[in-house]
Amino acid sequence: MHELRKDPLLCRWVAVTSESKSPGEYCLPEERSEGTACVLCPGRERETPPEIAAIREGGRWWTRVIPNFRPVLHVEGDLGRRGLGMYDRMNSVGANEIIIDSPEHDKQPEDIGIEQVRRIVRLYRDRVADLEKDSRLRYILIFKNSGKGAGAIYSHPHSEVMATPVIPKLIKEELDGAKQYYAYKERCIFCDIMREESRNGERVVFETRDFFSFSPFAPKFPFETWILPKSHSCAFQQTGESEMEDLSLMFCTVLKKMRAILGDSPYNYFFHTAPNRIPRRDHWHTLGDDFHWHIEIVPRLLMTSGFEQGSDFYVLTTSPEDAAKYLREA
Amino acid sequence: MHELRKDPLLCRWVAVTSESKSPGEYCLPEERSEGTACVLCPGRERETPPEIAAIREGGRWWTRVIPNFRPVLHVEGDLGRRGLGMYDRMNSVGANEIIIDSPEHDKQPEDIGIEQVRRIVRLYRDRVADLEKDSRLRYILIFKNSGKGAGAIYSHPHSEVMATPVIPKLIKEELDGAKQYYAYKERCIFCDIMREESRNGERVVFETRDFFSFSPFAPKFPFETWILPKSHSCAFQQTGESEMEDLSLMFCTVLKKMRAILGDSPYNYFFHTAPNRIPRRDHWHTLGDDFHWHIEIVPRLLMTSGFEQGSDFYVLTTSPEDAAKYLREA
Numbered sequence: 001m002h003e004l005r006k007d008p009l010l011c012r013w014v015a016v017t018s019e020s021k022s023p024g025e026y027c028l029p030e031e032r033s034e035g036t037a038c039v040l041c042p043g044r045e046r047e048t049p050p051e052i053a054a055i056r057e058g059g060r061w062w063t064r065v066i067p068n069f070r071p072v073l074h075v076e077g078d079l080g081r082r083g084l085g086m087y088d089r090m091n092s093v094g095a096n097e098i099i100i101d102s103p104e105h106d107k108q109p110e111d112i113g114i115e116q117v118r119r120i121v122r123l124y125r126d127r128v129a130d131l132e133k134d135s136r137l138r139y140i141l142i143f144k145n146s147g148k149g150a151g152a153i154y155s156h157p158h159s160e161v162m163a164t165p166v167i168p169k170l171i172k173e174e175l176d177g178a179k180q181y182y183a184y185k186e187r188c189i190f191c192d193i194m195r196e197e198s199r200n201g202e203r204v205v206f207e208t209r210d211f212f213s214f215s216p217f218a219p220k221f222p223f224e225t226w227i228l229p230k231s232h233s234c235a236f237q238q239t240g241e242s243e244m245e246d247l248s249l250m251f252c253t254v255l256k257k258m259r260a261i262l263g264d265s266p267y268n269y270f271f272h273t274a275p276n277r278i279p280r281r282d283h284w285h286t287l288g289d290d291f292h293w294h295i296e297i298v299p300r301l302l303m304t305s306g307f308e309q310g311s312d313f314y315v316l317t318t319s320p321e322d323a324a325k326y327l328r329e330a
Numbered sequence: 331m332h333e334l335r336k337d338p339l340l341c342r343w344v345a346v347t348s349e350s351k352s353p354g355e356y357c358l359p360e361e362r363s364e365g366t367a368c369v370l371c372p373g374r375e376r377e378t379p380p381e382i383a384a385i386r387e388g389g390r391w392w393t394r395v396i397p398n399f400r401p402v403l404h405v406e407g408d409l410g411r412r413g414l415g416m417y418d419r420m421n422s423v424g425a426n427e428i429i430i431d432s433p434e435h436d437k438q439p440e441d442i443g444i445e446q447v448r449r450i451v452r453l454y455r456d457r458v459a460d461l462e463k464d465s466r467l468r469y470i471l472i473f474k475n476s477g478k479g480a481g482a483i484y485s486h487p488h489s490e491v492m493a494t495p496v497i498p499k500l501i502k503e504e505l506d507g508a509k510q511y512y513a514y515k516e517r518c519i520f521c522d523i524m525r526e527e528s529r530n531g532e533r534v535v536f537e538t539r540d541f542f543s544f545s546p547f548a549p550k551f552p553f554e555t556w557i558l559p560k561s562h563s564c565a566f567q568q569t570g571e572s573e574m575e576d577l578s579l580m581f582c583t584v585l586k587k588m589r590a591i592l593g594d595s596p597y598n599y600f601f602h603t604a605p606n607r608i609p610r611r612d613h614w615h616t617l618g619d620d621f622h623w624h625i626e627i628v629p630r631l632l633m634t635s636g637f638e639q640g641s642d643f644y645v646l647t648t649s650p651e652d653a654a655k656y657l658r659e660a
Contacts (some may be wrong), residue, residue, distance in 0.1 A: 002645070005548035009507040009519060014548045014644040020652035021552070023591040026631040072645050085526045087547050143636035151635025160637065168641030177339040189339060196415045217417050218335035218344045222351070261353040270640030298639060301356040305481025306473035307490065309628060310600030311498030314344040315332070315402050322350035 002072050002092040004166065012169040015072045015092055039069075040100050040156035052097060053126065055119045062119050064100045065127060068160070071096035079136055079165050093136055095163040099123060101144070102157040108146075109157065110255040117255075118248035120159070124271065125244065127161050128237040132276040137163045139171055139275050147266025150300045167275050174272060175291055182290035190292030191232055193217075203324045205257070210243045211250040215320035215327070220298070222318035223262065225254060225327065227295040234291040236273040254297065260330040262299055269297040332402050332422040334496065342499040345402045345422055370430050370486035382427060383456065385449045392449050394430045395457060398490070401426035409466055409495055423466055425493040429453060431474070432487040438476075439487065440585040447585075448578035450489070454601065455574065457491050458567040462606040467493045469501055469605050477596025480630045497605050504602060505621055512620035520622030521562055523547075533654045535587070540573045541580040545650035545657070550628070552648035553592060555584060555657065557625040564621040566603040584627065590660040592629055599627040 002015040039047050042060070049067040056062070073094030080091040101109050101120055109116040124142045131140045144159035145152035152158075167175070181189035197203055197214045205213040205225055213227045227250055229243065239247065258267065273293040308314055332345040369377050372391070379397040386392070403424025410421040431439050431450055439446040454472045461470045474489035475482035482488075497505070511519035527533055527544045535543040535555055543557045557580055559573065569577065588597065603623040638644055 007546070007548040008511070008523065010503055011507065012548070012550075012642060012644075014550070014646055016548070016646040016649050018649065020648040022648075023553070023656055026552070027593055027595060085530065086522055087526075139641075141637065141641050143640045145635045149633060151633045151638070162637055162641070162643075164641075164643065168643040170640065170642035173340055173642075177341065181338070192416055193338065196417075200415065216337070218337040218342070218346070220342075220344070222356070223353070263357055265357060268636030268639050270636050272640070296640070298636075303479060303481045305475045306598030306600050306628075307471065307492055308481070309598050310473045310500065310602070310626065311469075311471050311492070311494075312342060312500035312503075313492075313494065313498040314342075316344055316346040318350040318352075319346050319348065326353055 001074075004090045004092055006088040008087060010169070013164075013166045038105055038154070038156045040098075040154055040158060041105050042103050053123065053130075055123060060103060062103055062116060063123055065123065065161075066098050066100070068096040068098055073162065073164065090165065093165045095131055095134075095137070095140075095161060097127065097161040099127070099159045099161065100156065101159055105156050107157070108255070108259075110252045110259070114248050114252045117252040118245065121247055121251060122244060124159075124161075125237050125239060128271075128273065131161070131163045132237065134163070136165055137276055138167050139164050140273070141168070141171075141270060143268060143270035145266075145268055147264065147300070149266030150268045152266070171272065171275065175275070178290045178292070188232055188290060188292050190228055190294065194228060194230065202321045205324050205327045206250065206253055208246050208250045208253075210246040213250060213254050215324040217320060219316065219320060220314045222301055222316055223258070223299045223323045223327070224320075225258070225297045225323075227251065227254060227297070228292060229294075232289075232292060234274040234288045234293055235277070236271055236293040251295070254327075257327045257330040258297065258299065261326050262301070265299055265301055267297060267299040269295060271295050331404075334420045334422055336418040338417060340499070343494075343496045368435055368484070368486045370428075370484055370488060371435050372433050383453065383460075385453060390433060392433055392446060393453055395453065395491075396428050396430070398426040398428055403492065403494065420495065423495045425461055425464075425467070425470075425491060427457065427491040429457070429489045429491065430486065431489055435486050437487070438585070438589075440582045440589070444578050444582045447582040448575065451577055451581060452574060454489075454491075455567050455569060458601075458603065461491070461493045462567065464493070466495055467606055468497050469494050470603070471498070471501075471600060473598060473600035475596075475598055477594065477630070479596030480598045482596070501602065501605065505605070508620045508622070518562055518620060518622050520558055520624065524558060524560065532651045535654050535657045536580065536583055538576050538580045538583075540576040543580060543584050545654040547650060549646065549650060550644045552631055552646055553588070553629045553653045553657070554650075555588070555627045555653075557581065557584060557627070558622060559624075562619075562622060564604040564618045564623055565607070566601055566623040581625070584657075587657045587660040588627065588629065591656050592631070596630040597628060598630065599625055601625050 001018050004013050005016055006013050051064055053065040054061050073092050073096045077091050077093055079093055109120050128140045140163045178189050194212050203215045210230055212230050274291045331348050334343050335346055336343050383395040384391050403422050403426045407421050407423055439450050458470045470493045508519050524542050533545045540560055542560050604621045
């Protein structure tokens with residue numbers, strides 16, 4: 001089991017295990033059985049925790065959602081918010097699911113084709129829409145770890161869902177930043193960024209009818225790429241069918257472009273949507289105007305150093321303009 | 331050359347190069363000549379940029395400070411703050427120095443002994459005191475990268491100094507968090523944390539006459555350890571001789587304890603001191619009361635995943651209580 005704790009200085013929540021690893025356990029080289037022995041591959045469905053959702057077509061499954069084998073957050077129980085001396089803590093209530101992105105061990109969804117990407121993004125949307133009904137949960141994060149250098153623990157293509165009973169620090173910062181901008185300008189900062197990028201053009205990666213992708217002006221990492229819906233919308237889970245179709249085209253294209261120039265380099269992506277609405281309907285109207293859901297795709301090409309760790313100041317060894325150029329031409 | 335850019339959403343500054351690496355350059359395995367060919371070793375002093383400072387005793391140098399071979403920030407020029415459409419940027423003014431921590435390629439300062447640690451922390455203090463005289467600079471960060479997994483580009487023991495013309499985001503967050511607590515309690519949050527930890531005892535690592543070290547209640551990474559001066563002080567560079575002596579004992583002991591349990595695992599440390607006082611003397615009185623300088627030592631035992639990257643929410647696989655117990659007993 002884990003408990004959630006709040007850093008009193010930075011107000012960042014973390015999950016702390018009650019079953020600590022010893023120092024020696026970190027130093028062992030990690031060995032996992034792969035290939036035919038992969039537990040996420042077809043044929044081993046009975047060895048996974050009970051399936052939560054799946055898409056089956058033509059007598060086979062294309063994607064499955066299962067609980068994490070070793071979840072950090074648990075669906076049962078109450079929040080148990082309580083103090084401990086000067087500190088704050090709560091129970092590790094939430095959800096922690098694995099989405100198997102592909103029935104084939106060696107193929108990412110974009111390798112299978114746009115239909116598979118469509119299945120995956122629909123499943124993402126459905127998981128967020130389902131989990132946000134739970135009034136104990138404040139945030140639902142969809143993310144992917146591809147490659148060991150990006151924190152992946154399986155080599156089989158997969159993404160994850162984490163539903164937390166608090167709004168994670170980075171999300172809160174994005175919400176606060178967007179809210180401040182809105183208070184000053186009475187415009188959505190993301191809509192303004194898209195207009196600025198569209199006018200300038202240098203950092204644009206690709207455009208579809210409904211979506212826009214670009215290299216941000218001041219990203220954390222080289223080749224970081226964002227995807228935004230062109231029409232203002234704060235919640236990914238509200239995306240309609242026609243836009244989902246277009247999103248599949250955008251997402252599939254950008255992932256293929258990344259692969260074309262960066263090969264199998266590790267990467268993460270995550271969906272930043274607004275916090276859950278249902279428990280907080282009263283705050284909803286402002287939130288809807290000032291936040292804009294988006295996808296951030298972040299290649300993990302370099303190790304961060306003590307400078308980045310100690311300052312949150314990043315050094316970009318490839319400019320966003322050059323990164324966008326490579327991606328546009330890929 | 332680099333330029334500094336501000337993320338309009340999160341207000342985080344980054345440095346962007348004008349000489350971009352191509353995608354292929356990230357995928358090459360990095361090979362550096364080491365051992366006798368190391369440019370930081372004695373005998374190759376003429377091949378480094380001109381020495382800024384050094385400590386020489388008994389006919390040899392024990393530590394040298396040199397400019398970074400490929401600096402991100404440059405001492406010359408004005409700040410050049412300017413807009414670009416809706417964005418903000420400025421020149422990459424600052425300093426970027428390498429401190430050679432040891433004359434011996436295979437020995438860390440703590441292996442050589444407490445005298446060497448004393449030389450190093452004194453040199454750190456002198457570099458901060460020297461650089462803070464430059465009124466263009468807002469912050470001076472001392473940090474160390476040990477091991478490739480912690481971003482080190484040399485295997486020779488070294489640390490670095492980065493002086494920036496802006497206050498980096500993480501420092502600003504610590505200052506803001508401490509200020510909010512002070513406004514509410516009229517007490518320094520770090521002094522309160524030390525009292526709480528001292529009373530509880532579970533997370534204490536080691537104590538000397540003037541310094542206190544512990545595993546924070548809600549850290550980012552397993553085995554993260556902080557060192558604080560027991561007497562309230564916001565600025566490391568104001569530490570007197572007698573306390574510096576005691577700091578050497580504390581720092582040397584904690585680094586040796588870390589090594590004893592984690593071996594040669596990569597780690598970073600960084601000194602968080604108050605921003606430069608000289609250009610901003612008017613704000614000084616409050617700042618001095620609510621901030622408390624400290625050292626954070628962060629082993630890099632695991633890769634962060636898309637969850638951490640996308641949320642700034644961390645999962646601790648060893649509890650701070652168990653980490654402190656291992657370190658106390660080492």
